[in-house]
Amino acid sequence: MGRRRPGTPTLEEVAARAGVGRGTVSRVINNAAGVKESTRRAVQQAIAELGYVPNLAARSLAGRRADAVALVMTEPDWRQFAEPFFSEIVSALGDAVADTGLQLLLTLVRSDAERLRFLEYARGGRVDGVLLMSVHADDPLPDMLAEARMPTVLLGRRSAEEYVSYVDADNVGGARTAVGHLLDQGRSAIATITGPADMYVAQCRLRGYHEALELAGLGGKPSWVAEGDFTEESGRRAMARLIERHPEIDGVLAASDTTAAGALQALRAAGRRVPEDVAVIGFDDFPLARRTAPPLTTVRQPLEEIGRAMVRLLLEEMEEPSVAWRHVILRTELVLRESA
Known part of the structure; x- marks a missing residue:
């Protein structure tokens, strides 16, 4: 500029x-x-x-504006795109961009070669800014875009030291509130099924789980933590392992609604009643949460607000690229339904 x-x-x-x-x-x-x-x-x-x-x-x-922004999805596993999170956030971002008159271009970047190709595409003036989602801890694309002085906003962040502009939900606080609710119900053997260990969002939800138990003077047992990948199948497998090894478990926090849906399947297959025997809480509040049996208590992320905030920050960076990066963390809300 x-x-x-x-x-x-x-x-x-x-x-x-x-x-x-x-x-x-x-x-x-x-x-x-x-x-x-x-x-x-x-x-x-x-x-x-x-x-x-x-x-x-x-x-x-001057003919140097593309009037377009790229929504870049960096998830290397194609199966993840079938999960509700992607369609929900794409819809929220699409609605937010529609108000600006800009064109939203959806791009998949899953390898080093694709990163370099997209970087050259962006530096060639074909887009005015980039919205990044599903970024893992070791992904260099945000750094590459920052070095190219391309206005960029992340959905979430790679670590606590993230310096690229981002919008995130209060994942620690949301998980802490969810586990606190289980404790208030009298649950004392509470497990969790996490997201991928290399994603900061999963680390934050796990931290909130541990903080709530520590505040209650319980402390979570390491064996009560099972890793998933935000998918339904990973929730089913993890829950089956947990109840086989620890039949005393009476509460579960799942790192996503789809993971919780899989956990419900495993509990039903094992003859456990929800919530009578085991209470289950998910995270996200997708439409899926209202269709599970029983309907799912969950931590709601304000996806529409997240989409609007991401687009707002991107427009500000496009207008004034020299300003410092911005970090926005939005509140979550516990939505009570029959599963807990």
Whole structure:
């Protein structure tokens, strides 16, 4: 992006004139939803009075704007794309991008060769920004995009030290609340089925599980933790192993709703009643959670809000690439149904 001419009004000056934040000005410029009409008029008046020309518009006039953003899915296992999470978050992001007038391009990146190919595609000016999802701990693509100065926002993060902009849910707090609910019900032998160990989201949900038990003075037994991969089949297998080794288990936190659905199958096959014998809680609150038998108590992620926040951060980075990265963590909510 070229430098502004001396004396050219800045985004900050427009924000100050309108009495709003820089992000609000960016949303008005990009015609995003969620801005009050009175605020929108104030920003538009400030733009007119100052003669401000948005950088994105200047890029478009110069023929260097693609008017498109890429949604990149980095999951190497094709089977994962059948899981509800992908369709739900793609829908949420698609709705959020639709309000901006930009084109959303869906891209799959699963290997080093595909990473390099996508990097060259993005650097070639074919997209203005990148939304990344399903990123594992050792994935270098966010670093490659950052080095290329490509505006990028992650869904979740690779570690606690993530420096690329991201939007995440409070996975630790959500898991802690779920296990606390099981403890309040009088459950004392509580197991968990995790997600993949190389994904920070799974690590956070496992940490919340341990924190809740430690706060109650119980402490989780290592053998009460079974690793899954967020799929239904992994939940079924893990639950079968857990109840075979520890028949005293009376509560389970599964790292996703699909994992919990598999756990319910294994419990039913073993003759265990839910919730009478074993209470089960999932994570996500997909439509699936209302169709299981019994309907699933779960931790709701605000997927629509996550989608809007990711697109908002990306638009801000596209407008002002020099600003520092941003980190947003959104609250979760425990939704009570019959399984716990």
